[in-house]
Amino acid sequence: MSEVSPLNFSSHDYRPACFALVPCAGVGERAGVGGPKQYHPVAGRAVVAHTLAALQQVPRLAATLVVVSPQDDLFETHAPEFAGERAWVARVGGATRADSVANGLETLLAQGAQAHDWVLVHDAARCLIRPAWIDRLIDACQDDEVGGLLALPLADTLKEAVSGAQAEVRACATIDRAGKWAAQTPQMFRLGLLRAALRLSLSDPATAAAVTDEASAIEMLGHQPRLVVGDYENFKVTWPGDFALAERLLASRGTA
Template sequence: MPTDSPIHVLIPAAGVGQRAGTPCPKQYQPVAGAPVLAHTLRVFAPLRAQGQLAQVWLVVAPQDGWLDGALPDVDAHARVLRCGGASRAASVANGLAAMRQAGVADHAWVLVHDAARCLLQPAQVTALIAAGRAAAARGDAWPGALLALPLPDTLKQADAQDRVAATVARVDKWLAQTPQMFRLAELQAALARAFDGDDYPGVTDEASAMEALGARPQLVVGSAQNLKLTYPDDFALAEALLQARALAAGG
């Protein structure tokens, strides 16, 4: 199977982000002058212009009423799929099925990325792609890779009353991030295997689904700035970082 297969990006953006406390789904919340999702899509624009990416696919809820108003030029950045599901895993599975129906090859690479990780940088995507291709070249079964960070802090295990029950060794612990890179057909098969007829129990990210097949995806060091906007304070941090980057770039 070719290691230089076309590379696609799949962004599930069908959730509402209840923990964020925003007045709209968090992917449409304005940050540094633009919706979160607009910043996320901009990460991939230079990579598409350079020919590294074949297409960006955006999965939104069928009833999404925010997209057109928030990103009127979205078609210039991504192909929109209105097939989002009740969970992130369902949205990814539906998106993969739509991609195959649109003619994307089984062996194509898919980078699944969280819509709310708007601080990702193109260099991190390039490093991930290199690692995924290297995994395929060395003959890994179900090759793949994901951005992640070695756990920097002391990890505590709690009891039922939220008291410390134990200190957990962090020497081999990583915090998973996105994008996560796998072959389209293999990721689709992994999600199908996890489906219980209603949802995808135990699938917290694409790597967890692939691991159930026996895959051992490559960990690629990401960045602490590649955080997933989840809580209200995260948006203020993202605003500050995006503004700092704009100043550094002279924008």
Template sequence: MSNTNRSAPSRFFALIPCAGIGARSGAAGPKQYVPLAGKAMVAHTVGAMLEVSRIELLLVAVAPDDAAFEQHVASEWSRRLLVRRCGGATRAETVSNGLLALLDAGAVDEDWVLVHDAARCLVRAAMVDALIDACRDDPVGGLLALPLADTLKSEEGGRVAATLPRAGKWLAQTPQMFRIGLLRRALAAAGPQVTDEASAVEAIGLAPRLVAASSENFKLTYPSDFDLAERLLRTRQ
């Protein structure tokens, strides 16, 4: 069953939830403002998303008390960039608030939204375009993901408890692309603890499309991730 109106215009909006602190990163402050290759992490993320010409507007949802975003992100992007201090206590709450802000800015329920992690600063415009191309006519939507290549272990007490089959398993990435109205309903039904948008959509009985991505589009979480991202960003320069 689909909640998509196929006659709706295919407009594409983007949303970056950017209200967290990144406690596992080891950074002194919010990890989205850690400098990498001469710019704050989130500036790389915003720049990559705005390279996608089909994205009409990118909304960044920051914490209500955030006073740093505008200091770190270049002003030349202001025509297609909207910052709203609507971050919540959880990712799901921040995304839900951001979706309402997009509606206030002129989006409608039938428009697509691409939700992307601020901490995936190595995303490339080509990856985002591939997701749009794969999902723009899909009745549900989908997400970038990476087929699991490594042997997968479960753990108990710091030791291997079992080796799990890796066939058919994928590592979820972002962006994750759904119609705004469908995603709002899914998040409302799933509750605040859901960790990604696809999980919320799955919980209402729909199956998002998996679109193969690159291992380069990893999420910066631990201190060693920042060193790797710094090296990769400098090679691009």
């Protein structure tokens, strides 16, 4: 892998480029695996290694930038195959995902990326992403005024939960699922637009808490990101049982 190196673009023939940005500074507390979930082994490789291998198979991505914590001394060990001119690492991770993404955008700008370039932000823990799904998103959004994200319309009945008298969890209402989608990643937006959206939302603690993905920051500016149909396999490894499911799915592809 390489530390971020400057890009050289000729202004008269420059076309918007696509960059992947992978925030990888989380601690993965919900995963229950005794450490950052992105480094937990699945099908013979760390979760993030599967993720990065898929991103590196997309020729239209000029580079993939992984944002890790300044104190991270594990990444290189768990992602040894992340190498080459298109494989970048920046130790500028922040306290939250939004902070890490915002810092990553500044890194891209400092290295020659332009405000009108596209940035595809992808969760390190969505290790079942396929290159074809990334291409689908780029195809759908490259001429869009706003950008968009992979997502799926909800199929399950939604329940609102409350705590019961004995600390059990109970359903108190059924929520209408019509028109509701589950957001996935990558999420693809112009670098300049996403930078402005994150700067605005992070400037106020009240709005910062509501930014759970890049699309939510874009929505706060009044824009409507495009929803591009994703895939059920593109789930985020979050809970202990997710690792076993990811293992089975990767094995079924022959990845193991």
